[in-house]
Amino acid sequence: MVWTGWVNETRLAARSIAAYATDWVNPTLRLGVTGLSRSGKTVFITALVHGLLTASRWPVFEPQAQGRIARVRLEPQPDDGIPRFPYEDHLATLTGPREWPEGTKRISEIRLAIDFASNAGFMRGTEKTLTLDIVDYPGEWLLDLPLLAQSYSEWSRRSIEAARRPPRAALAEEWLTATDEVEPFGKGGEAEARRLADKFTRYLKSCRDERVSLSTLPPGRFLLPGEMEGSPALTFAPLDLAGREPAGDSLAALMEKRFESYKRLVVMPFYANHFATLDRQVVLVDALAALNAGPAALADLELALADVLTAFRPGSNSILSSMLARRIDRILFAATKADHLHQTSHDRLEALLKRLTDRAIRRAEFAGARVEPVALASLRATRETTVTRRGQSLPCIVGTPMPGEQAGGETFDGSREVAVFPGELPADPTGLFAGPDAFRGEDYRFVRFLPPKADPTQALPHIRLDRAVEFLIGDRLA
Ligand SMILES: Nc1nc2c(ncn2[C@@H]2O[C@H](COP(=O)(O)OP(=O)(O)O)[C@@H](O)[C@H]2O)c(=O)[nH]1
Ligand SMILES: [Mg+2]
Incomplete structure (x- = not known):
């Protein structure tokens, strides 16, 4: 490891002491919202903020159902260096022209202050304020x-x-053919590194294609x-080293240097500046897209969830764990877009997600935080x-199917409502994991x-959004 961590660590430790002191007087909850691109982060945050601001009747969200929330307001966010989550724009796009928001590719943040009446012990009835920071970041970074x-x-x-x-x-x-053609231990140059990085990137992108939908x-x-x-820290690719270590001024050594730069310049700062400050986390999962793409995508999704869990609770002596200022104590895995299915x-979607996360928990030997699955539709x-x-x-x-969508041999133009039979998920998800032929000819395709x-x-309108909110912040409004 090239990076030496102590400078960042001390800074984080100082920050967490400060955070602890202010937390006592004015509690703050930093909620991370993540998921791969198109998993539904923007829509989720927009619906969550809207629901809180408009005091939507959310039966399962107890503080709201009990009428203890006095007022919710937007406040300036604490970090000047991060774009604000453009809540107002997204709401206007969704409800005005009825368009889904454009995909976002970076981190953003929004802060809410929630005034509520406590119902906890001797504090009962006192007015308190919870400051809720919502941090939206790409699951790809995680x-x-x-x-x-x-x-x-x-x-x-x-x-x-x-x-x-x-x-x-x-x-x-x-990409693999191109890799086989180069000599990793020969003298390597920029042109070669770039060519391989381009092909490697193209391969990664094709894996995200909705027909394949790997995670x-x-x-x-x-x-x-x-x-x-285009920066050098992004211009590298794996090489077949056949068990040898990179050395000298070889192509392998150049690639290795850049791989280390990527960790130092990209991964570390994200971890230290954003990730390590989170208290709770919701991970949005487009399980239906994986179902659409087939058993391999589902298996890959499970691996991704295990990686996600390792990131949240790294083993006790890893470099990551030494840097965590706070401990994430609740993680919600949410299968989004449940409105594509009949109730x-x-x-069943929830059972599938539970199955995926249970196996991921075992695989990652994960313990400590509360993990819950929910199937929801934010909007x-x-x-x-x-x-x-x-x-x-x-x-x-x-x-109303989006223009260009197809079902039952018909192509829709986005102008009229139709009733579709969305198919049914199996009552027991076990069969979906039975290998390459697991879907037994069943074609899960969702309009x-x-x-x-x-x-x-x-x-x-939503499905089970209130349950998600109750799990994520309900206990902090007691
Ligand atoms: N039907 C339905 N579609 C959704 C919902 N949430 C997200 N989507 C769809 O998923 C797409 C990606 O959502 P978005 O929030 O932009 O994902 P992000 O990339 O994770 O921020 C949207 O454009 C919608 O098509 C939902 O609650 N219901
Ligand atoms: Mg987004």
């Missing part, structure tokens, strides 16, 4: 954290091994480079109905809908 514990040769070996197996093998072919694809900035685009399948785009067809009644959903017609001054 999946980079395991890199900190890997050397370049180790990472190379793992990446190449994974790329040689289906379903990656077909997508990786061009474990570090380095995350290769997918979401942001302001780092008969909501519990419900459909309602339910029953359609009778040939004497059989089918549980269907009604919504995408426009956001619902909604009045932004009123409560917005």
Whole structure:
């Protein structure tokens, strides 16, 4: 490891002492919202903030249901160096032209102050304020954290091994061929590094394609480079080192140097400045996209969840754990977009997610924080109905499919509502993990809908969002 951690560590320790002192008087909860690109972070945060600001009737969110929340207001965020989450713009886009927000590619933050009446012991009835910071960051960055514990040769070996197996093998072919053609221990130059990095990046991007929908694809900035685009720290790729270590001025040595730069310049700062300050975390999972793509995507999603858990609770003597200023004590895994299913399948989606996280917990030997699964829709785009067809009644959903969406041989133009039979998830998810043929010809394909017609001054439709909020902040409003 090139990086020496103590400068950052002391700073973090100082910060956590300060945080502790102010926490006592004026408690602050920093909630991280993450998930891979398109998992639903922007919509989730918009719906969450809106629900709190408009005091939506959320039966399962106790402080609200008990009428103890006096006032919720937006406040200036604490970190001047981070963009503010553009809540107002997103709400306007969703409810005005009924468009889904544009994808975001970086971190952002928003702060709420919640005035509430305590119901805890001798504090009962006293007015308190909880400051809630919501931090939105790409899940791709989170999946980079395991890199900190890997050397370049180790990472190379793992990446190449994974790329040689289906379903990656077909997508990786061009990059792997190019890799086989270079001499890792020959003198390497910029042009070669760039060529391999380009092909490697293209391969990673194709893995995210919705037909494949794989989840474990570090380095995350290769997918979401942001302001780092084109810099040397992003211009490297794995090489087949055949067990040797990089040395001298070889191509392998150049790649190794850049891999270390990536860790130092990209992964570490994110970890120290943002991640290490979080108290609670919600991880949004597009389990339906994985179902759409098939058993391999589902298996990969499980691996990604295990990596996520390792990031939250690194083993006791790792470099990561020494830097954690706070301990994340609750993690919510949320399967988003449940409104693509009839309610008969909501519990089933939750059961599938539970199964995924249980196995990930075991794989990551994870213990300590409370982990809960929920299937939700932050903004419900459909309602339910029953359609009778040939004497059989089918549980269907009604919504306006987005222009270009297809179902039952029909292509929609985005102008009218239709009822679709979304299919049903199996009652027992076990079968979905039974290997490459696990889906037994079952084709899980879900139509995408426009956001619902909604009045932004009123409560917005959702599924189980209140349960998520209760788990994430309910106990801190006691
Ligand atoms: N039907 C439905 N679609 C959703 C919901 N949340 C997100 N989506 C869809 O998922 C896409 C990605 O959501 P977004 O919040 O932008 O994801 P992000 O990249 O994680 O911020 C949106 O454009 C919508 O098409 C939801 O609650 N219901
Ligand atoms: Mg977003």
